Amino acid sequence: MRIFEKLKIAIVLVGMPYLDEMLTPTSGKKARFLNIHNTFLRGYTYDSLSLQDTKSVIEIWENIGLKWLQPLNLKANEEIVKIIYKNSNGQMRPLYENLRDIAVWRIKHPLAQINPQNIAKALGNQYEPI
Structure with a gap:
């Protein structure tokens, strides 16, 4: 939110499938702000070609x-x-x-x-x- 507020840059969140569940208004969570920073911690490794x-x-x-x-x-x-x-x-x-x-x-x-x-x-x- 701060990036959008200060810099007027639109943010596209890309994360794991459960991120969508957290952000859906009908998910049952009534919190005004959700702490989602830990949803982006997973990394993927790709095998190198020989x-x-x-x-x-x-x-x-x-x-x-x-x-x-x-x-x-x-x-x-x-x-x-x-x-x-x-x-x-x-x-x-x-x-x-x-x-x-x-x-x-x-x-x-x-x-x-x-x-x-x-x-x-x-x-x-x-x-x-x-």
Whole structure:
């Protein structure tokens, strides 16, 4: 409430299913203010992809998703797979973003060779926050 009052920013609460029960007016709770801060304490961990999983996803993406007449064949070069894996930190969403960036780079540079140096250039520089 304070964020909305002071900054005029609308707040969307996202939490566990029981949060909805707490906030529903017909839930039987007559309190004017509810203490809901503890409903957001649960965290989720997502398994990381292995290098082999990354290679499989790259292959499927090229064959089913990209469907270019001349495939990039990224999975054939282990160094390229390692670069993509390192850039995505073993996570699926960054992996797809990296693959999209590579496809866009290839469209912009159709005559360029597919090699580790060019793939690293296509992915750009990523810095970890301090």
